Amino acid sequence: MIGKKQSVPQIPPEVVDEPHSPLTANRSRCLVIQTAFLGDVVLTTPLLSRLAEQHGPVDVVTTPAASALLQYHPAVATVLRYDKRGADRGWRGLRRMGSQLRSRSYRRVYLPHRSLRSAVLALWSGAPERVGFEDSPAAITYTTRVPRPSTGHEVERILSLGGRTREPAPAVSLGLTPADHGAAESFLLENRVGTRFVALAPGSVWGTKRWPYYDKLVGELDHPCVLIGGADDEPLAALIVAANPGRAFSAAGALSLRESAALIQRASVLVTNDSAPLHLATAVGTPVVAIFGPTVPEFGFGPRGSGDLVVGHDTLACRPCSKHGPPACPLGHHRCMRDLSVEQVRRAVAILASAEESRAICPGH
Numbered sequence: 001m002i003g004k005k006q007s008v009p010q011i012p013p014e015v016v017d018e019p020h021s022p023l024t025a026n027r028s029r030c031l032v033i034q035t036a037f038l039g040d041v042v043l044t045t046p047l048l049s050r051l052a053e054q055h056g057p058v059d060v061v062t063t064p065a066a067s068a069l070l071q072y073h074p075a076v077a078t079v080l081r082y083d084k085r086g087a088d089r090g091w092r093g094l095r096r097m098g099s100q101l102r103s104r105s106y107r108r109v110y111l112p113h114r115s116l117r118s119a120v121l122a123l124w125s126g127a128p129e130r131v132g133f134e135d136s137p138a139a140i141t142y143t144t145r146v147p148r149p150s151t152g153h154e155v156e157r158i159l160s161l162g163g164r165t166r167e168p169a170p171a172v173s174l175g176l177t178p179a180d181h182g183a184a185e186s187f188l189l190e191n192r193v194g195t196r197f198v199a200l201a202p203g204s205v206w207g208t209k210r211w212p213y214y215d216k217l218v219g220e221l222d223h224p225c226v227l228i229g230g231a232d233d234e235p236l237a238a239l240i241v242a243a244n245p246g247r248a249f250s251a252a253g254a255l256s257l258r259e260s261a262a263l264i265q266r267a268s269v270l271v272t273n274d275s276a277p278l279h280l281a282t283a284v285g286t287p288v289v290a291i292f293g294p295t296v297p298e299f300g301f302g303p304r305g306s307g308d309l310v311v312g313h314d315t316l317a318c319r320p321c322s323k324h325g326p327p328a329c330p331l332g333h334h335r336c337m338r339d340l341s342v343e344q345v346r347r348a349v350a351i352l353a354s355a356e357e358s359r360a361i362c363p364g365h
C-alpha cells in the first residue's frame with residue numbers, strides 16, 4: 001500500500017472540502033460512492049470526469065486512504081471520508097454516514113462498487129436516483145440497473161454507469177499539486193538520484209502478487225531505482241536497498257500517495273505488480289512494465305498505455321487462480337511469479353526506457 005505513515009494532510013475527520021475550488025460554492029447534487037481499494041478509486045476518475053462534464057463537480061464517498069488522492073481532483077467538489085474498517089465501522093458508523101449524506105440532499109448517487117454497504121448508504125442518502133450495476137447483490141435497491149460489461153477494461157466498465165456516449169473515455173487522472181511535485185523533486189535531489197531513473201513498486205496487499213526478484217533486477221538495470229510504496233512496504237524496500245547500496249533508494253513510507261504519483265511521473269519506467277501504482281502510472285502517463293502472477297490483465301485491471309508491457313506466465317495451467325490473488329499459492333510452488341526471470345523483466349524495461357529516451361531526444365516520435 002502506498003502512502004507515508006502520516007501522509008494524509010491535516011483535514012477534518014469526516015469531510016474534506018475543497019476551499020480552493022470556486023465550484024464548491026454550489027453544492028453538488030451528484031454523489032459517487034466508491035469505498036473499494038485504491039486502484040479501484042483511481043480507475044473511477046474517468047467516471048468522475050464524465051459526471052462532472054454533465055452535472056458539475058461531484059461529491060465522492062471514499063476511504064480515508066483514498067480521500068487524499070481525490071482531494072484536489074478537478075472533477076470533485078467534496079470528498080467525504082468513510083472509515084468503514086475503523087472509526088465508522090458497524091451499523092452506528094453506517095447510520096452516521098447515511099445521515100450525513102441525507103443532509104446534503106443529493107439528486108443522484110452512482111455506485112461503481114457492488115457492495116451492500118454502499119447500497120445502504122445510497123438508500124439512506126434519500127437520493128431519488130440510484131445508479132449501479134445489475135449484477136450487484138443489492139441491485140434491487142437501485143432505480144437504474146446497468147449491465148456490467150463482462151469484458152474490457154475496468155475504466156470502461158465503470159464509465160458505463162454514466163450512460164452511453166460516443167465520446168472517448170476521459171483519462172484516468174489525479175489532481176496533483178505543486179507541493180506534490182515539489183516533494184517528489186526534493187526526494188530526488190536529496191538522494192542524488194538524477195533525472196533518469198526507474199521506479200519500482202514491489203509491494204502488494206496480496207502476497208502471491210509480489211514478484212520476488214526486485215532486489216536482483218536493480219543490479220541488472222542501467223539506471224538507478226526508486227522504490228515506491230507505503231509504510232507497510234518499508235521492510236521490503238529496505239531489503240532491496242540493502243542489497244543494492246547506491247543503486248536503489250526507498251521512498252516507501254516517505255512520500256504520500258500523491259507525492260508518490262508525482263515521483264512516478266518523473267520516472268522513465270515504472271515496474272510494478274498488479275497493484276495500485278500501476279494505475280497511478282496510467283494517470284501520470286509513465287510507461288509501465290506490469291508483472292502479473294496469479295491474475296491476468298484480462299480481468300480488466302491491466303495497463304492502458306499504448307507502449308506498456310505485461311510480463312506474465314502464458315503457459316501455466318493453474319493461472320489465473322483467483323480474482324485478487326490468494327495470500328499464499330494453493331499449490332505451494334508459486335510458479336506464476338517464480339518462473340518470471342529477471343532477464344525477462346530487464347528486457348521489458350530496456351525496451352520502454354530506450355523508447356522514452358528517444359522521445360525525450362526527439363519529441364513527437
Ligand code: SF4
Nearest residue numbers: 318321329334335336
Ligand atoms: S496456483 Fe498457480 S496461479 Fe495461483 S498462485 Fe499458485 S502458481 Fe500462481
